Amino acid sequence: MGRTLARLALTVLAAAALASGAVSQAQPRPGGEIVLASTEEPDTLDPQRTSTAVTGLLMRYLGDTLVAKDLAGQYTPALARSWSVSRDGLVWTFQLREGVRFHDGAPLTAAAVKASIDRALAPETKSPIAGALFGPVSLVQAVGDRTVVIRLKEPFAPFLDNLTDPRAMVIDAQAAQQLREQFGRKPVGTGPFRFQEWRSADRIVFARNPEYRWAPAYAHAGPPYVERLVVRIMPESAAQVAAFERGELSVLSVPPPDVKRLQAAGKYTFFSFLRKGVGLFLEFNVTREPFTDLRVRRALNHAIEKQSILQIALEGLGEVAYGPLPPSIWGYWAGIAGYAPRYDPARAKALLAEAGWRPGPGGLLQKDGKPFQFTLYTAPIDTWLRSAQIVQAQLRAFGIQMGIQSFEFGTLLAKLRAGEHQAEFMGYTYTSPDILYLWFHSANVGTGLAFSHYKDPVLDRLIVASRTETSPKRRLELYRDIQKYIVDRALWVPLWINTNYVAVQPTVVGAKIHPDGFVILNDASVR
Amino acid sequence: MGQFLIRRLALLVPTLGGVTLAVFLMLHLTPGDPAQIMLGEFASGAEVQRLRRELGLDQPLLVQYVRFVGRALHGDLGVSIRSRRPVAREIADRLPATVTLTASAVAVAVAAGVTLGTLAAVVRSPLVDSLVMAVALVGLSMPTFWSGLLLILVFALSLRWLPITETAGVRALILPAVTLAAPAAAVLARITRSSILEVLQQNFVQTARAKGLVERRVVVVHVLRNALVPVLTIVGLQAGGLLAGAVIVESVFARPGLGRLAVTAILARDFPLAQGIVLVVAVMYVFVNVAVDVGYGLLDPRIRYR
Numbered sequence: 001m002g003r004t005l006a007r008l009a010l011t012v013l014a015a016a017a018l019a020s021g022a023v024s025q026a027q028p029r030p031g032g033e034i035v036l037a038s039t040e041e042p043d044t045l046d047p048q049r050t051s052t053a054v055t056g057l058l059m060r061y062l063g064d065t066l067v068a069k070d071l072a073g074q075y076t077p078a079l080a081r082s083w084s085v086s087r088d089g090l091v092w093t094f095q096l097r098e099g100v101r102f103h104d105g106a107p108l109t110a111a112a113v114k115a116s117i118d119r120a121l122a123p124e125t126k127s128p129i130a131g132a133l134f135g136p137v138s139l140v141q142a143v144g145d146r147t148v149v150i151r152l153k154e155p156f157a158p159f160l161d162n163l164t165d166p167r168a169m170v171i172d173a174q175a176a177q178q179l180r181e182q183f184g185r186k187p188v189g190t191g192p193f194r195f196q197e198w199r200s201a202d203r204i205v206f207a208r209n210p211e212y213r214w215a216p217a218y219a220h221a222g223p224p225y226v227e228r229l230v231v232r233i234m235p236e237s238a239a240q241v242a243a244f245e246r247g248e249l250s251v252l253s254v255p256p257p258d259v260k261r262l263q264a265a266g267k268y269t270f271f272s273f274l275r276k277g278v279g280l281f282l283e284f285n286v287t288r289e290p291f292t293d294l295r296v297r298r299a300l301n302h303a304i305e306k307q308s309i310l311q312i313a314l315e316g317l318g319e320v321a322y323g324p325l326p327p328s329i330w331g332y333w334a335g336i337a338g339y340a341p342r343y344d345p346a347r348a349k350a351l352l353a354e355a356g357w358r359p360g361p362g363g364l365l366q367k368d369g370k371p372f373q374f375t376l377y378t379a380p381i382d383t384w385l386r387s388a389q390i391v392q393a394q395l396r397a398f399g400i401q402m403g404i405q406s407f408e409f410g411t412l413l414a415k416l417r418a419g420e421h422q423a424e425f426m427g428y429t430y431t432s433p434d435i436l437y438l439w440f441h442s443a444n445v446g447t448g449l450a451f452s453h454y455k456d457p458v459l460d461r462l463i464v465a466s467r468t469e470t471s472p473k474r475r476l477e478l479y480r481d482i483q484k485y486i487v488d489r490a491l492w493v494p495l496w497i498n499t500n501y502v503a504v505q506p507t508v509v510g511a512k513i514h515p516d517g518f519v520i521l522n523d524a525s526v527r
Numbered sequence: 528m529g530q531f532l533i534r535r536l537a538l539l540v541p542t543l544g545g546v547t548l549a550v551f552l553m554l555h556l557t558p559g560d561p562a563q564i565m566l567g568e569f570a571s572g573a574e575v576q577r578l579r580r581e582l583g584l585d586q587p588l589l590v591q592y593v594r595f596v597g598r599a600l601h602g603d604l605g606v607s608i609r610s611r612r613p614v615a616r617e618i619a620d621r622l623p624a625t626v627t628l629t630a631s632a633v634a635v636a637v638a639a640g641v642t643l644g645t646l647a648a649v650v651r652s653p654l655v656d657s658l659v660m661a662v663a664l665v666g667l668s669m670p671t672f673w674s675g676l677l678l679i680l681v682f683a684l685s686l687r688w689l690p691i692t693e694t695a696g697v698r699a700l701i702l703p704a705v706t707l708a709a710p711a712a713a714v715l716a717r718i719t720r721s722s723i724l725e726v727l728q729q730n731f732v733q734t735a736r737a738k739g740l741v742e743r744r745v746v747v748v749h750v751l752r753n754a755l756v757p758v759l760t761i762v763g764l765q766a767g768g769l770l771a772g773a774v775i776v777e778s779v780f781a782r783p784g785l786g787r788l789a790v791t792a793i794l795a796r797d798f799p800l801a802q803g804i805v806l807v808v809a810v811m812y813v814f815v816n817v818a819v820d821v822g823y824g825l826l827d828p829r830i831r832y833r
Contacts, residue, residue, distance in 0.1 A: 049611075128565070185612070248691055413563075414563075446572075
């Protein structure tokens with residue numbers, strides 16, 4: 001009996017040992033650090049006050065939003081385990097998860113969520129995101145401990161999508177109130193990492209949050225495996241590439257010229273995703289000659305050969321753009337590629353002739369004694385400048401002389417807003433089709449992004465309808481109509497959408513790319 | 528000497544006044560509105576106007592300038608528009624790194640430049656002379672963003688002798704200091720060489736040799752001290768330039784520094800921060816020049832101060 005028991009005990013022990021061995025093989029090794037690099041230093045780590053893009057990226061690790069998007073781009077619970085909206089689209093109700101805590105230990109309650117949103121909307125916060133992200137919020141209520149109700153003044157179709165923006169994360173408003181300006185240097189959220197240190201112009205360090213248990217479904221529920229996340233501020237991308245090749249960075253946003261070389265090295269894990277936005281387009285100022293004439297704008301759409309621009313300026317790493325939205329943003333109408341003007345030199349020449357432009361001295365087109373000359377305003381971004389030179393050469397063949405004037409970005413935006421330009425180069429990154437409002441609604445002429453200075457009540461009506469429509473099917477139809485309308489009016493010549501490449505060291509396992517363009521590090525570990 | 532120092536330091540007032548006024552005007556007259564930039568593209572006109580009022584940007588320029596000067600005299604350099612931290616804090620965070628880099632670069636530039644220039648002048652070989660001048664020309668002509676990246680590729684990536692992403696410690700300082708020092712060293716080499724050649728013509732050199740002094744002693748003790756006066760002037764000018772102008776080296780090597788901070792501030796139209804940096808750098812520049820003047824006295828006993 002004793003021996004049988006002993007043998008049984010041994011068998012059980014051996015089985016347990018084998019099982020735990022098997023489990024620990026599958027379990028990633030905890031510890032180590034992941035080093036990222038950013039060309040830009042955040043202006044502040046307060047997500048409600050920042051104007052820099054990199055802050056949004058860092059907030060993915062420091063905070064959680066109410067709702068997230070999964071790897072297929074569908075809405076998935078994050079801090080809210082469920083939500084619903086009233087039929088009229090005015091009342092949004094969110095049920096919060098249990099057991100969530102801020103980094104300073106305070107529990108996440110409905111009151112805390114209300115305080116966070118209230119702070120974003122308060123005029124004293126001077127938040128750049130309040131109006132754009134949360135929209136026409138009239139009231140936020142905390143009903144009990146677990147329910148948050150947000151009332152809107154009118155239906156706001158982009159609302160749920162905007163809530164997945166990392167800057168809409170829930171912050172500890174009490175900590176923000178106590179720390180005041182310092183909160184931007186010592187943010188407090190609920191995310192898988194918590195803030196540890198910020199050495200100005202040098203690095204930002206986040207430490208693992210050991211209490212974390214509420215990741216969205218695309219990551220494992222518990223705390224991250226790595227001990228630390230370090231973000232080095234490195235303004236020079238060539239230096240970033242060198243640092244990555246030396247092994248000092250774990251993850252790299254690969255500049256286009258280095259993509260093929262690093263892929264050929266064969267040892268890095270590569271992710272790629274299409275930019276969520278049109279990387280480059282030529283925009284006309286319709287209030288200035290010669291682009292007041294629709295025929296001229298359409299002619300240029302037929303005259304510019306986009307495939308060669310993609311191959312030469314971008315090394316082919318992307319796609320040609322045909323409309324104001326890229327395929328990577330919901331609302332994109334797939335038919336736009338066939339609908340948009342094709343490269344057609346004969347048609348271009350015919351339209352220009354129809355508009356009164358005839359060949360003149362020096363091979364230049366002219367009308368009423370004036371040659372076809374215009375200046376393209378651009379920012380000194382490498383791929384933009386290269387694309388500009390190609391467009392310049394292409395248009396010259398049609399007798400159009402294009403000058404290129406490059407301005408530092410702040411100055412450029414001021415000039416575009418004032419309508420000083422005839423045409424400009426621009427690009428954007430955004431998460432939803434609501435970007436069409438920012439580019440094309442007449443309310444944004446002179447104050448916002450409507451650099452085409454185009455005012456059209458028909459287009460305005462379509463855009464407003466797309467923002468207030470609650471049926472997704474109907475919204476898609478509206479966006480299709482808007483895209484067709486914009487292409488019909490030839491306000492832009494869309495050029496290309498670049499593909500972003502991210503390389504990861506072979507020593508880092510478990511990193512995944514999220515379709516919104518960031519690396520998920522919850523499951524990552526260092527070998 | 529004391530009187531001299533006080534009089535020189537009193538020059539701080541008109542210098543700073545002139546510099547801050549010039550920068551203030553340049554910043555405010557450039558297109559681009561900090562409130563707009565801060566709130567981003569998606570802000571409404573009303574929000575931008577409100578922020579402008581709060582930041583005092585809607586006041587007439589003269590009022591804004593006087594306010595700035597008034598506060599600065601009390602040591603309050605204002606608050607950065609971009610980060611909302613006190614400007615003094617932003618500068619203090621980066622000042623040690625800037626001073627370290629500049630001091631190292633000056634040290635390397637002086638050591639390399641003066642040595643090379645002396646060699647070229649003293650060694651009676653046209654080959655060595657041409658070689659040194661050629662090296663100096665190359666050093667002068669290389670843009671720092673190119674030479675910096677080249678040094679990273681060679682020493683950090685291929686040879687793996689030095690780190691890339693570290694900013695603390697002597698090892699991390701080597702490549703940036705050398706990159707920054709190269710053009711300065713080249714200039715110093717050329718100036719030293721011409722200066723020494725000129726001094727070597729002087730009568731007292733013949734006298735020294737006639738006295739039977741070893742050539743090396745002639746050069747080091749007698750010639751160098753005289754030849755270095757113009758070199759010292761140049762070092763003073765370069766030190767000021769290196770302080771504020773190291774922005775390219777700071778960007779390539781990802782080091783914190785006032786140069787990068789100034790560029791970021793200007794691009795964001797962060798007036799208080801940009802003005803604060805210019806003020807601080809102007810003060811440092813004046814002190815460096817006073818030190819250079821005192822240095823003349825040390826080098827050449829004939830120079831007396833009243």
